[in-house]
Amino acid sequence: MEHTIAAISTSIVSSGAINIVRLSGKDAIEIADKVFVSKKGIKLSEVNSHTVHYGNIVNKDNIVDEVLVVVMKAPNTYTREDVVEINCHGGIIVIKNILDVVLKNGARAAEAGEFTKRAF
Numbered sequence: 296m297e298h299t300i301a302a303i304s305t306s307i308v309s310s311g312a313i314n315i316v317r318l319s320g321k322d323a324i325e326i327a328d329k330v331f332v333s334k335k336g337i338k339l340s341e342v343n344s345h346t347v348h349y350g351n352i353v354n355k356d357n358i359v360d361e362v363l364v365v366v367m368k369a370p371n372t373y374t375r376e377d378v379v380e381i382n383c384h385g386g387i388i389v390i391k392n393i394l395d396v397v398l399k400n401g402a403r404a405a406e407a408g409e410f411t412k413r414a415f
Contacts, residue, residue: 301402314390316381327379344368374413
């Protein structure tokens with residue numbers, strides 16, 4: 296069984312206004328649902344594929360960042376698996392905190408090139 300993987304998918308070397316954490320795997324949406332609180336009260340597991348949702352990433356009761364989350368359901372994704380992309384504010388601390396929360400909630404850190412390996 297393949298684990299759901301997660302990684303920072305934007306450069307952390309240069310500064311940018313937006314950073315992205317990507318998850319891929321059968322539990323990607325379920326894991327995202329654990330850490331995402333929608334401003335509209337929706338669950339990511341109930342939304343249509345290829346849609347964007349506004350809310351917060353939380354760690355227990357603490358807001359980590361205000362984000363946009365993109366949900367893309369298999370098989371119409373790069374990896375052919377369920378994919379979630381969390382678009383957050385720029386800065387190394389924010390992006391690392393979001394990745395840490397995702398990893399603590401069931402994802403495994405992706406190896407270098409693993410998203411592309413899964414695409415093949």
